[in-house]
Amino acid sequence: MKVINVGIVGCGQIAQEAHIPNYVTNPKAKLTALCDVEEQAVRALCEKNNVKNCFTNYEELFDSNLVEAVSVCVPTRYHSKVVTAAAKRGIHVLCEKPIALNIKEAEEILDAVAKNNVKFTVGYNRRFLPNLILAKEYLQNGKIGKPVLARASTVTMGPYQPQIDISKYKEEAQKRVGCLFDSGVHLADLMIWLLGKPSEVNAIMSTYFEGVTVDDSAIMQVKFENGALGSIHVSWIDLPNFKATENTRRVEIIGTHGLIEADCLGPSLSVYNRNSLTSKIKGKTWITPANFDPMLPQEALAWSFSKEIDSFLDSIIRNRTPPVTGEQAKESLRLILAAYESYKRKETVLMG
Amino acid sequence: MNEKTLVSITKATDDSVEEAVNKAIDLVNGFSNLNGKKTVCIKPNLCGIKSSTSGQTTDPRIVEAIVQKLNSAFPNLKIFIVESNNSRATADYTFKRLGYTDIAQKYPNVECKNLSEDKKVKITLNGQLFSNLLVPETLLFSDYLISVAKLKTHMDFYYSGVLKNAYGFLLTHRANYHGLMNRALADLNAFYKPDLCLIDGMIAMDGPGPTDGFPKTVGVIIASKDPVAADTVGATVIGIKPSKVKYLKKAEKRGVGTSKNIEIIGCKMEEVQTKFEFIPMKYYYIGRLSLSLQSFSRKCANFAKLLSMTRSGLSMVGFSKVSRRLSYSELLEMVRNTISKIDG
Numbered sequence: 001m002k003v004i005n006v007g008i009v010g011c012g013q014i015a016q017e018a019h020i021p022n023y024v025t026n027p028k029a030k031l032t033a034l035c036d037v038e039e040q041a042v043r044a045l046c047e048k049n050n051v052k053n054c055f056t057n058y059e060e061l062f063d064s065n066l067v068e069a070v071s072v073c074v075p076t077r078y079h080s081k082v083v084t085a086a087a088k089r090g091i092h093v094l095c096e097k098p099i100a101l102n103i104k105e106a107e108e109i110l111d112a113v114a115k116n117n118v119k120f121t122v123g124y125n126r127r128f129l130p131n132l133i134l135a136k137e138y139l140q141n142g143k144i145g146k147p148v149l150a151r152a153s154t155v156t157m158g159p160y161q162p163q164i165d166i167s168k169y170k171e172e173a174q175k176r177v178g179c180l181f182d183s184g185v186h187l188a189d190l191m192i193w194l195l196g197k198p199s200e201v202n203a204i205m206s207t208y209f210e211g212v213t214v215d216d217s218a219i220m221q222v223k224f225e226n227g228a229l230g231s232i233h234v235s236w237i238d239l240p241n242f243k244a245t246e247n248t249r250r251v252e253i254i255g256t257h258g259l260i261e262a263d264c265l266g267p268s269l270s271v272y273n274r275n276s277l278t279s280k281i282k283g284k285t286w287i288t289p290a291n292f293d294p295m296l297p298q299e300a301l302a303w304s305f306s307k308e309i310d311s312f313l314d315s316i317i318r319n320r321t322p323p324v325t326g327e328q329a330k331e332s333l334r335l336i337l338a339a340y341e342s343y344k345r346k347e348t349v350l351m352g
Numbered sequence: 353m354n355e356k357t358l359v360s361i362t363k364a365t366d367d368s369v370e371e372a373v374n375k376a377i378d379l380v381n382g383f384s385n386l387n388g389k390k391t392v393c394i395k396p397n398l399c400g401i402k403s404s405t406s407g408q409t410t411d412p413r414i415v416e417a418i419v420q421k422l423n424s425a426f427p428n429l430k431i432f433i434v435e436s437n438n439s440r441a442t443a444d445y446t447f448k449r450l451g452y453t454d455i456a457q458k459y460p461n462v463e464c465k466n467l468s469e470d471k472k473v474k475i476t477l478n479g480q481l482f483s484n485l486l487v488p489e490t491l492l493f494s495d496y497l498i499s500v501a502k503l504k505t506h507m508d509f510y511y512s513g514v515l516k517n518a519y520g521f522l523l524t525h526r527a528n529y530h531g532l533m534n535r536a537l538a539d540l541n542a543f544y545k546p547d548l549c550l551i552d553g554m555i556a557m558d559g560p561g562p563t564d565g566f567p568k569t570v571g572v573i574i575a576s577k578d579p580v581a582a583d584t585v586g587a588t589v590i591g592i593k594p595s596k597v598k599y600l601k602k603a604e605k606r607g608v609g610t611s612k613n614i615e616i617i618g619c620k621m622e623e624v625q626t627k628f629e630f631i632p633m634k635y636y637y638i639g640r641l642s643l644s645l646q647s648f649s650r651k652c653a654n655f656a657k658l659l660s661m662t663r664s665g666l667s668m669v670g671f672s673k674v675s676r677r678l679s680y681s682e683l684l685e686m687v688r689n690t691i692s693k694i695d696g
Contacts (some may be wrong), residue, residue: 001374061393065635134473143493165523165652268476271492273493275388275389275390275491275495276492276494276495277493277494277543277544278389278492278493285475285476286475287473287474287475287476287492288474288475288476288484289471289473289474290471290472290473290474290486292474
């Protein structure tokens with residue numbers, strides 16, 4: 001079996017929790033290099049994970065010929081620079097979400113990957129959750145009729161993490177642009193994936209944490225071209241009890257014949273169709289695809305990261321288009337940016 | 353509530369199958385809830401590959417008569433004839449051998465579906481026995497379920513009819529659950545509650561049923577919208593006291609149906625009632641002992657599983673994770689479920 005030599009640029013939290021462990025354990029990959037501006041930290045990570053090559057400059061890593069593929073986990077404002085530099089050297093890229101800071105940069109990325117014929121994908125790991133895959137299949141097969149209303153929500157601590165010094169919250173929040181941009185984009189991607197193209201959007205935002213200058217709570221409303229209406233609720237609040245807060249991370253789609261409700265952190269979903277057997281069951285029917293054992297949300301999340309990375313490696317080995325394409329990632333960014341525009345202009349923004 | 357539960361008994365001969373089926377269904381207003389439905393599943397009892405004349409399996413002519421009646425009243429329905437693999441053969445082979453494939457070929461809206469090969473999902477059931485149940489998507493999204501059982505004796509449970517027909521919906525190692533039949537059937541029938549139940553008593557089975565007994569002509573079709581009521585009447589027809597059939601009680605307690613306040617319409621019970629031979633009681637008790645041992649060994653296996661989990665917990669593999677997320681009551685519930693419940 002072909003083994004891909006992989007590097008990671010940007011070794012912060014997401015690299016440590018999702019990318020490094022999954023490359024280390026995936027037989028299709030060999031993690032050969034790590035790169036981060038924090039020299040001490042990257043050296044420690046290299047040592048811990050038995051990675052031989054440490055870099056503090058991504059250009060040097062890309063010129064080293066050590067890697068065929070790279071995960072880009074730097075802050076979003078650097079995505080364009082790092083991804084285009086990798087693509088120009090023929091290196092395949094898995095870029096963390098969102099794809100870029102703005103549409104111009106996203107297009108620069110897409111141009112670079114197309115011109116250099118490299119595989120490119122963006123880290124929308126939730127699309128790999130078995131319950132959301134099943135939800136999409138049921139939607140497409142008309143199991144709940146025509147979708148009419150949708151709601152997606154997530155409450156995530158974002159930058160307000162206990163291990164980060166409280167005085168750095170403002171800086172951390174700014175790095176992430178805003179909670180709708182950083183966390184809401186996952187839900188925007190899911191909504192588009194499930195319901196199709198958006199046609200109009202509006203949003204309201206707020207900041208509850210004193211001193212922070214970007215949004216840390218937001219609600220956006222979307223109308224889709226198929227007529228369905230959706231709302232996205234997102235906030236950076238640290239509520240670590242997964243069980244108590246399970247209702248805060250749901251995707252719910254109401255159709256003309258029923259509804260689907262799924263935990264954004266999988267692996268189960270509830271489905272109800274007003275005619276079928278599901279309508280006779282008292283309470284909610286929690287469904288898990290047959291080949292999955294019920295998992296805790298954290299386990300399902302870990303599973304989604306492993307599948308995301310596996311599918312990226314697979315797309316290189318088998319020369320396939322990755323399940324999450326750059327174009328799709330650009331569309332979810334476009335939706336989020338339109339929401340910010342709407343909030344700024346205090347009016348609904350039409351998406352042509 | 354004084355409303356009577358209707359159960360029809362209709363006499364049927366080889367020449368009057370269609371007429372008898374129509375009458376049996378009409379008497380209980382069997383299709384009254386079908387408006388607006390799109391898919392119907394018909395579940396015959398195909399627990400083996402012997403023909404209906406052996407008394408083992410449902411007569412395909414009854415199923416065809418139901419299909420014809422459905423098609424004439426609701427022409428746009430999609431109809432699935434559903435069954436899972438039996439201990440002798442695949443459902444596909446059984447469908448073909450027993451004439452069900454011919455029905456599917458004759459009517460374009462009819463399809464035979466092998467549930468064992470269907471796409472499945474796992475449902476969190478939290479039932480009396482099953483914590484999860486493997487459910488074929490064809491059944492999950494079907495709008496109307498018609499159970500067409502066979503009138504039989506059962507060596508271990510005295511009687512086999514509608515409730516027992518649901519055992520075919522269990523898709524995992526069925527033979528392992530015989531010792532847990534009462535709870536298994538309560539769970540299965542509560543989940544897959546048929547909208548309409550028919551019992552093929554044209555040629556029934558007595559003696560060592562439900563697979564190796566002897567054919568016995570009774571010449572009746574029983575129908576009801578209530579599975580417990582249908583089986584109460586079915587057992588009575590072949591001379592078995594319904595109170596002896598423990599899974600009937602369990603299912604009734606679970607709310608699957610009622611054995612009381614039944615109104616028999618069509619033929620009178622006295623006109624059709626007969627006395628079936630049952631196996632000698634000493635063999636019955638040997639069977640019961642075997643099933644009790646099976647049930648006991650299942651409990652032992654679950655206890656062993658609990659011990660293993662405890663060992664993992666105590667050695668801190670995963671225990672810190674669990675203890676942080678679960679309250680004591682949840683932990684106790686987990687222990688209780690581990691001992692008493694299984695995956696279906």
